Amino acid sequence: MYPNGIVYSEHPMSTSTQSAMPRYPLAQHLTQHSSLIYGCMGLGGGWNTNSISAGDIKQTEAIIECCLDEGIRIFDHADIYTYGKAEIAFGQVLQQSPNLREKVSIQSKCGIRFEDVHGVKRYDFSPQWITHSVEEILQRLHIEQLDVLLLHRPDPLMQLDEVAQTLIALQSSGKISHIGVSNMHTAQLDFLQSALPFPIIANQIELSLAKPGFINASIEPTHHYDGMAEYAQQQNIQIQAWGALAQGQFTKEMNNDVSMNVQHTTNMIIQLAQQYDVSREAIVLAFLTRHPVSIQPIIGTTNLARIKACAQVNRCELSAVDWYGLLESTRGNEVP
Ligand SMILES: NC(=O)c1ccc[n+]([C@@H]2O[C@H](COP(=O)([O-])OP(=O)(O)OC[C@H]3O[C@@H](n4cnc5c(N)ncnc54)[C@H](OP(=O)(O)O)[C@@H]3O)[C@@H](O)[C@H]2O)c1
Numbered sequence: 001m002y003p004n005g006i007v008y009s010e011h012p013m014s015t016s017t018q019s020a021m022p023r024y025p026l027a028q029h030l031t032q033h034s035s036l037i038y039g040c041m042g043l044g045g046g047w048n049t050n051s052i053s054a055g056d057i058k059q060t061e062a063i064i065e066c067c068l069d070e071g072i073r074i075f076d077h078a079d080i081y082t083y084g085k086a087e088i089a090f091g092q093v094l095q096q097s098p099n100l101r102e103k104v105s106i107q108s109k110c111g112i113r114f115e116d117v118h119g120v121k122r123y124d125f126s127p128q129w130i131t132h133s134v135e136e137i138l139q140r141l142h143i144e145q146l147d148v149l150l151l152h153r154p155d156p157l158m159q160l161d162e163v164a165q166t167l168i169a170l171q172s173s174g175k176i177s178h179i180g181v182s183n184m185h186t187a188q189l190d191f192l193q194s195a196l197p198f199p200i201i202a203n204q205i206e207l208s209l210a211k212p213g214f215i216n217a218s219i220e221p222t223h224h225y226d227g228m229a230e231y232a233q234q235q236n237i238q239i240q241a242w243g244a245l246a247q248g249q250f251t252k253e254m255n256n257d258v259s260m261n262v263q264h265t266t267n268m269i270i271q272l273a274q275q276y277d278v279s280r281e282a283i284v285l286a287f288l289t290r291h292p293v294s295i296q297p298i299i300g301t302t303n304l305a306r307i308k309a310c311a312q313v314n315r316c317e318l319s320a321v322d323w324y325g326l327l328e329s330t331r332g333n334e335v336p
Helices: 016-020 054-069 081-096 127-141 160-172 186-193 228-235 260-276 280-289 304-315 320-331
Strands: 037-039 074-076 105-110 146-151 176-182 200-206 238-242 296-299
Touching: 037 054, 054 081, 054 304, 081 127, 105 127, 127 146, 127 160, 146 160, 146 200, 160 176, 160 186, 176 186, 176 238, 186 200, 186 228, 200 228, 228 238, 260 280, 260 320, 280 296, 280 304, 280 320, 296 304
Parallel strands: 037 074, 037 296, 074 105, 105 146, 146 176, 176 200, 200 238, 238 296
Antiparallel strands: none
16 A cells, blocks of 8 residues: 555646546545655765765755655655765665655656666666666665656667566565656557556656647647657556756746747746746746646755745646747747
8 A cells, every 4th residue: 555645646736627537546545745746866965976975964854854844745766866875865864764754755766777897878677677776776765665666768678578577576575666657658658558467657757848848749749758648647647747947947047048939938937927926936837737637847956945936836827828828938939
């Protein structure tokens, strides 16, 4: 049974159509919400071989506390983030605070291997690598079970039955509770689902006001994610958006190098932030949460004030006219 009462899907600002069918079917009876996910890629002291400092642990602790204060209860990891240090830092905070585990939901990813003595950078969905990765993730995080394991990027060499058997074994042993994927298009997701006896609950993709391909795919199908918006709604698959803040492209000080589209969109965001009485970050994220698939933005900022600014998305639902205004601005042209 899902341990910590956290809904992966339902957005507090859901419209009637959205709330009618939570994206996360196993959690329908649960009441707590997490409209945002905190992305842990920036934790652990950076992408270097320095050991973790007391400051890195303190930073992680402060960020977790800030997220919980703001109602953000899902934490997104990957085995590779800062070469494992993000998970180690998070695990140390979990160890120091025994009650924390039940308040948070933890997901992590595996399947990407950096260049090493065995070969070039590659994806590896072999049973050995997936199983080994999960063991290591659990050890680094000091937990018994991952709430969700995501396959990080599609491996063209994936053997369907092998992967399915591995995931089934990991779930039966209690090491993972649920399965998700990342960066998969519709056919890849459907293909994997065909061999699994339980639902794939999430697909984590790059999606923001700067990278709205997933949304444009419903308008002009020429994109990697063609059909995904409709498929995800039909199958109750949670869409998680990485890069949701577009790395601050629309919220930081504008310099002269930025394109006309970004300048125009940024000015529109400033105006909408005043109109809706929320932060600019909230407008950037509201562009995602307004979509009927109930997108969960993953925010990767390590700045506490920005985390709070992001959480204001919970009180902002864009009108359809404003949403299309942002879409037109970021596309650089009107919809056909
Ligand atoms: N599945 C995948 O393949 C995949 C790939 C990449 C990431 N992810 C996940 O998604 C999460 C978020 O991704 P992301 O970090 O690329 O995207 P993001 O949330 O769009 O960007 C966060 C970055 O932008 C900076 N930033 C944001 N607003 C800013 C502002 N107003 N001024 C200056 N800097 C600003 C942040 O710096 P500060 O820290 O200073 O705020 C941080 O470095 C990651 O943590 C990870 O969990 C998944």
